[in-house]
Structure formats: C-alpha cells, structure tokens
Amino acid sequence: MSAGPRELDGLREARLHAYHDGELSGLSRWRFERELRRSPTLQRELADLQGLGELLRRHDAQASTPDVWDSIALRLPAADARRAEGEGAPATAAWGARASWWLRPVGALAASAAVVATLVFGGFLEEAAAPGSVVRWIDSGNRSVMVLDDQPDTTIIWVLDGATEGAVWGGRREQV
Amino acid sequence: MRIVGAFVSLALLLGPSGAGAEGATIPVNVLVTYLSSEGTGVDPSARRLDEKLRKQFRYDSLQVLEKRRIDLEMDGVGTIDLPNGRAARLSPIHEDEAGVLMAVDVEGAAKMDARVQNGHLLVIRAGSYKEGDLVLSLEPDYR
Known part of the structure; x- marks a missing residue:
C-alpha cells in the first residue's frame, strides 16, 4: 500500500x-x-x-497589554459621575459622606484667603455635581494638583511632579 | 398618506441628531505645547492658550508641538501620543446642554472626568519636557 x-x-x-x-x-x-x-x-x-x-x-x-479593561476603567468614574448628576441632591449628599475624610485638612488651607481661585489638592478629588464646575473627579496618584477655574471659558489642571502634604481641596469653591 | 407622514415625522423626531446621538462623534481640538523660558517667544497659533496661561504662570516661550482635530466616538477612546513618551487618552461619555462629560487619562499625571462645554478649553500639564513643561489643551468643538 x-x-x-x-x-x-x-x-x-x-x-x-x-x-x-x-x-x-x-x-x-x-x-x-x-x-x-x-x-x-x-x-x-x-x-x-x-x-x-x-x-x-x-x-x-x-503587543501591549490588552486595552479592553483600560478602556473600561477609564470610563467607570465618568459613568458614576453621570449617574450622580442624574440623581441630583441625594448624590451630592453621598459625595459629601465619601469626601469628608479628605475635607478635614481644608481648614488649614482656608486660612489663606489667597487660595480662593487656585484650588490645590493632593491626589484625589471627587465631586458629584457642583454647578458650573468642570472637573468632576480627578485622581493624580500622589502628585499635587492645582485646578485653576477662575476664567469662564478655561480650566487649567496643573499636575505637579511632586507631592505636597496637607494641600487638599474638595467640593465647591465656597467650601475652601 | 397622512399616517405615513406622521410616521416619517416621528422617525425624524426620534432619529439620531446632535452629538449626543448614538454613533455620533465629538470633535475635539487638540493642542500639544511646550512651555519654557528658552526665549523663543510665543507661537501665534497658540495665542488663546497663551492668554489663559500668562495670567497664571511665568514663561516666555510657548511652542506648538502638535495641533490637530480628532473625532471621538461616544464611548470610544482616542489616544494622543505625547512627545515626552507618555500618552493621553480621551473618552466622551455623555453629551447634553451642560457639555460633554469626558474621561481623560494623562499617563503619569492624572486621570479625571470633566464636563466640558463646547469651546471650553481644558488645559492639562502633562509632565516635564526638556527644560520646561508639556501642556495639553483640549477643546470640544461640536456645534
């Protein structure tokens, strides 16, 4: 065969x-x-x-790491923010409860009246729906950030290379 | 005939319209600039950005490294490769009269969500570059 x-x-x-x-x-x-x-x-x-x-x-x-999760992770906080916007006042209350731990150092910052327009915070900010605010949530790791939003048509987010201890801001401007 | 007309009108009412509709794109003007004190002056094509930054920072050189317009699909992710080796990623999540809710991730700098109105300039320091700073500015331009 x-x-x-x-x-x-x-x-x-x-x-x-x-x-x-x-x-x-x-x-x-x-x-x-x-x-x-x-x-x-x-x-x-x-x-x-x-x-x-x-x-x-x-x-x-x-080949880089599959981007699927990265893409989803990128959108998750924004999806939460959008949901919070839709929920209105209760969401703001929930935000206040979540944010209370990092609002404590604000007292020290509030002592400086010059920091009304320049909002400096370290690492993390979460906000539900402060009217007119552009930045709803930000995570800069351990880097300090200045959010300058005193110009109506511009928001400047200045991420510093190093961390600054105790420089924390969160919530609406009048809370500073 | 009147019934058909009504259906057509209803379809037009319910059909996709505006940037918020499914499958719509959000055009974003992207400007990558180098801010320094090298004494080379300000690029005229970044005059608006210069007006905004000059009020806050001291520098004498603003050089445009990249200027382009990208069309981002809703829920899609756009990537901007930055000259300092980092990348910035944008993803529009939602659009309504209050603006576009965008997720922005600048590698090595910050991740954020921002509700940006049409024409609003979102300026982000994207880290150090050469002897100065790399600045990314994003401007939704969909109306």
Whole structure:
C-alpha cells in the first residue's frame, strides 16, 4: 500500500513541523535533513515556517497589554459621575459622606484667603455635581494638583511632579 | 398618506441628531505645547492658550508641538501620543446642554472626568519636557 499525494504532503508537513520544533531526533532527523537538502520546496516551506515563527515572536514582544479593561476603567468614574448628576441632591449628599475624610485638612488651607481661585489638592478629588464646575473627579496618584477655574471659558489642571502634604481641596469653591 | 407622514415625522423626531446621538462623534481640538523660558517667544497659533496661561504662570516661550482635530466616538477612546513618551487618552461619555462629560487619562499625571462645554478649553500639564513643561489643551468643538 502506497500513500497518495495528499497523505504524502500531510506526512511531509507533519515532519516539517516536527523538525522545525526540534522534535525529530536520530534517524528521523537524518532522513528529513537529507530530504530537505534535495527539496527546494521543503526548504522554502521551512524558511516560511521560520519566518512565521519570528513574526509571531516579534508580535508577542511588541503587543501591549490588552486595552479592553483600560478602556473600561477609564470610563467607570465618568459613568458614576453621570449617574450622580442624574440623581441630583441625594448624590451630592453621598459625595459629601465619601469626601469628608479628605475635607478635614481644608481648614488649614482656608486660612489663606489667597487660595480662593487656585484650588490645590493632593491626589484625589471627587465631586458629584457642583454647578458650573468642570472637573468632576480627578485622581493624580500622589502628585499635587492645582485646578485653576477662575476664567469662564478655561480650566487649567496643573499636575505637579511632586507631592505636597496637607494641600487638599474638595467640593465647591465656597467650601475652601 | 397622512399616517405615513406622521410616521416619517416621528422617525425624524426620534432619529439620531446632535452629538449626543448614538454613533455620533465629538470633535475635539487638540493642542500639544511646550512651555519654557528658552526665549523663543510665543507661537501665534497658540495665542488663546497663551492668554489663559500668562495670567497664571511665568514663561516666555510657548511652542506648538502638535495641533490637530480628532473625532471621538461616544464611548470610544482616542489616544494622543505625547512627545515626552507618555500618552493621553480621551473618552466622551455623555453629551447634553451642560457639555460633554469626558474621561481623560494623562499617563503619569492624572486621570479625571470633566464636563466640558463646547469651546471650553481644558488645559492639562502633562509632565516635564526638556527644560520646561508639556501642556495639553483640549477643546470640544461640536456645534
């Protein structure tokens, strides 16, 4: 019984993959290498396979982390803010409860009347729906941030490279 | 015929319209600038930004590094590669008469949500760059 052309191609292909993956040894490897030397087609197929492997390795190395979660995470706080806007006053109360821990240092900041327009806070701000405010939520890690919104058509968010202890702002401007 | 007309009118009323409709895009003018004291002056194409920043900061050079307009799909994410190796990502979430609610993430600086009215300038310091600061400004321009 002899193998038909399709079976032969299949066997050759299987051996080619096995050789490429380093799975052939001893006599099988010697036989395949002899066949490889004689067959330009086989040489071309092996080269293609090696090229494909290299391409895949390069792609894996360059592939960044899947962006799906990043995209979702980017939108989550905004979705909360939008929901809070829709809920109105109760949401503001909920915001007040959440924010109370970081509003405590505001007393020290309020001592400086010059900081009415320049709102400096460190790390985190969360606000439900202060009328007219542009920044609804911000997280700057441990970096300090100035939010300058004293111009009607402009909001400047100046993220400093370093952290500033005790410089915290949250809520509406009159609370400063 | 009157019934068909009514259906057409209803379809027109319920159909997509404005930036808030599903599948609509929010055009945002993006300006990436370099703020420094290198003495090279202010780029005339960033005059508006200069007027706003000059009131708050001391500098003598404002150079425009990139100026473009991007169309962001609602709930889609747009990425701006910054010259300091960081990236900024924007995602419009919702739009109504109060403005566009945008999620903004500037790598290495801050993540924020901002409700920005049409034409409002949102200016964000995106970190240090060369001898000065990299400043990203975003302006929704959808009406």
